[in-house]
Amino acid sequence: MTEIRTPPWGKVTILEEGDRYRINRIEIKPGHHISTQMHYHRSEHWVVVSGTAKVICNDQEKILTARQSTYVPMNTRHRVENPGVIDLVMIEIQNGEFLGDEDIIRFEDRDSA
Incomplete structure (x- = not known):
């Protein structure tokens, strides 16, 4: 069973989930972002499928493009933005x-997209 969520910034499709893991396909519209957030009980791996991701982890910023990835440890303040002109598509593995x-x-974010 595939679950799809459509927040204002894009779309999240749960591809698979099991004991201690979940795999999501995340789409972020151009000029939008997820809220700045943190998790106490899970880490995340993000792999960019297409588009450009501006990733901010604990105030450190990096740009990722197709086939690049990053790891977000537990207890890390993080956010991902789409600075591009096409949809950002990435795979998120939560563990x-x-x-x-x-x-x-x-x-609280300084801006709203």
């Missing part, structure tokens, strides 16, 4: 003891 939305600690 941890608890993967529920209750483990998303959101921080």
Whole structure:
């Protein structure tokens, strides 16, 4: 069973989930971003499929393009933005003891997209 969520910034498709892991396909519209957030019980790996990702982890910024990836450890403040003109598509692999939305600690962003 595939679950699809459509937040204002794009789309999240849950591709697979099991004990201690979940694999998502994430699409972020041009000029949009996910909220700045942190997780106490899970880490994440992001692999860019297409587009450009501006990744901010603990105030350190990097740009990723197709076939590049990054690791987001637990307890790390993070955010991903799409600075490009085409959709950003990435695969997110979540791993941890608890993967529920209750483990998303959101921080106030300076801007809104």
